[in-house]
Amino acid sequence: MRNLVNEEEARQIELTADWIWGDSAAEGKVPPAGESIMLRKSFTLDELPERVVGVLTCDNAAIVYVNGKEVAQNKDWQQPTTVILLPHLKVGGNQIVIRATNEGSTPNAAGFFFEARMLHSSGETTSLVSDAAWEWNPILNEPREGRLGRIAGTWQPVTIVPTLSVWTKSTAQPIRESLALGLSEQQPAMVRAALMKNDFLMTALGRPNRDQIVTSRPQELTSLEAINLANGETLMKSLAAGANHLQLQFQGNPEGLVEFVYEFAYSRKPSQQEQEILLTELGTEPAIESIQDLLWIVCLSPEFLYVR
Numbered sequence: 001m002r003n004l005v006n007e008e009e010a011r012q013i014e015l016t017a018d019w020i021w022g023d024s025a026a027e028g029k030v031p032p033a034g035e036s037i038m039l040r041k042s043f044t045l046d047e048l049p050e051r052v053v054g055v056l057t058c059d060n061a062a063i064v065y066v067n068g069k070e071v072a073q074n075k076d077w078q079q080p081t082t083v084i085l086l087p088h089l090k091v092g093g094n095q096i097v098i099r100a101t102n103e104g105s106t107p108n109a110a111g112f113f114f115e116a117r118m119l120h121s122s123g124e125t126t127s128l129v130s131d132a133a134w135e136w137n138p139i140l141n142e143p144r145e146g147r148l149g150r151i152a153g154t155w156q157p158v159t160i161v162p163t164l165s166v167w168t169k170s171t172a173q174p175i176r177e178s179l180a181l182g183l184s185e186q187q188p189a190m191v192r193a194a195l196m197k198n199d200f201l202m203t204a205l206g207r208p209n210r211d212q213i214v215t216s217r218p219q220e221l222t223s224l225e226a227i228n229l230a231n232g233e234t235l236m237k238s239l240a241a242g243a244n245h246l247q248l249q250f251q252g253n254p255e256g257l258v259e260f261v262y263e264f265a266y267s268r269k270p271s272q273q274e275q276e277i278l279l280t281e282l283g284t285e286p287a288i289e290s291i292q293d294l295l296w297i298v299c300l301s302p303e304f305l306y307v308r
């Protein structure tokens, strides 16, 4: 969906986050290779925002927990990760915790960057960014099954890391574009079919003709339905747009992509076997075509068509 983002509009977005790290980056020191630290930010919400978009990146890698649950990973600082935050937020106190890791074989630069926008029902937009108000902790969490787990140790104010031009050069514009996309996007809304313009796909899926009285809908797939589902243009375009969006959201995180699609379509997690087969086919950086294929498989499966 990147090509649908208005690049000019994105360029207007001012990024205000700082790159942050722990004490090993203080006073111009260079963090050791392989160092992992925890970072956190607590904040309060009076009401749930209408829309939230968060983008982050970490030199070199980060695991993101929101209110105790793992929600995203960033494995390559050159490819910022868009985080789906809204389903994990709640009214009252919230906490974002990051397990951030530096890599390499000798001391080298490390930094974590997070920039989010929240659109409130009042029409006001607020920011949530990595800055001096964040805290860090040298003691790592003890994660279990995607949960944050316990963290001992003392939380201290973070170090603001001087921004490297190599960081901003490759991440600033993609981050702005992801923010623009997240803010401009239409919220998915459920609308009664009767209020929508009819199309072939809806007809194929059994939308009644208003001039005919029907008292039941057939359970069997008709030829018309089958043909429309197999090569209808409406469905094809929807799945293509969905694949673009998913590729942007789950860059470098094919596991997250498969889980998201399964939870969204089937309301369940993929079995280990399904996960293995799909990840083998998708690879580590799934192409849009591969994601489209995944969506075709899921949307045409009897489990989705009949069970949901």
Ligand SMILES: [Ca+2]
Residues within 6 Å of the ligand: 059, 060, 102, 103, 104, 108, 109, 110
């Ligand atoms: Ca590094």
